[in-house]
Amino acid sequence: MAVAKQKLSVPFDYDKYLRKDKLPHIWCPGCGHGIVLKSLLRAIDNKELSKDDLCMVSGIGCSSRTPGYVDFNTLHTIHGRAFSFATGLKLAKPSLKMIIATGDGDAMAIGGNHFIHTCRRNIDMLIIVYSNAIYGMTGGQSSPTTPIGSIATTARYGNVEPPFDICEMAKAAGATFVARGTAYHTQELERTFTEALGHKGTAVVEVIDSCPIYFGRMNKQRGASEMMENIEKNGTFSVKQADKLPDEKKEGKLVRGILHRVERPEYCEQYDKLIVAKATK
């Protein structure tokens, strides 16, 4: 499924969505997390969502610091548990548009179980997984998305654990919208977020992101721009390109775009129906 083209709003006033008193942010020079946030803010603007109706929840990690910088309702919780806090909030106030900011470690390791059950329930929320293949905040331990052979502080001779495919995991667990973007393809990412924000149910967007300070330095990717170029040249291709390429050319690369989109009853709505049915009995 190709991501629908739409007019991109340029120039853009990011300040209206930021808590400027919380800046400067903690992200290292060259980190891709800020780029992801910019695409998200533009998508929020495209959807004309009110700041008061938005709620961003996170766990722990560099990516999980995102809610601190945005002027929405926000909650910075505990490692791997953003999904549980967000589920509680959404059930208490279903009108909120929930956005989860989580890392590949936060979502796939300590929060893995919570992630899959959120997808299974199809509760209405956008889950953004900042996928930088490393535990950034704690100094570069291997994560469930670290590629085989990559160096991490916990894999000094190279990682031997096969990485998870986050999108396949989300789809298998029952997420009804699954997409992948990158911190390099920013306009495409904006369009993907715009589509995801319009979806009713669990929407998972994995964003291939870069951590030059920990992943890059240990893996001889010398700078932030080199890491970005690697995402562009060696890492991914679009769903459109994928249709035309033979399997051997796709080996080891990731597909970008909307990978899965289906309709299924949403959790809060099902719950509300039950309450009404019980009350009228």
Ligand SMILES: Cc1ncc(C[n+]2csc(CCOP(=O)(O)OP(=O)(O)O)c2C)c(N)n1
């Ligand atoms: C219960 C618990 N275990 C471990 C930690 C330490 N810890 C903090 S952040 C983090 C990993 C974050 O990695 P990721 O989610 O990939 O986010 P990134 O920092 O790369 O954006 C860990 C292990 C913690 N805070 N709480």
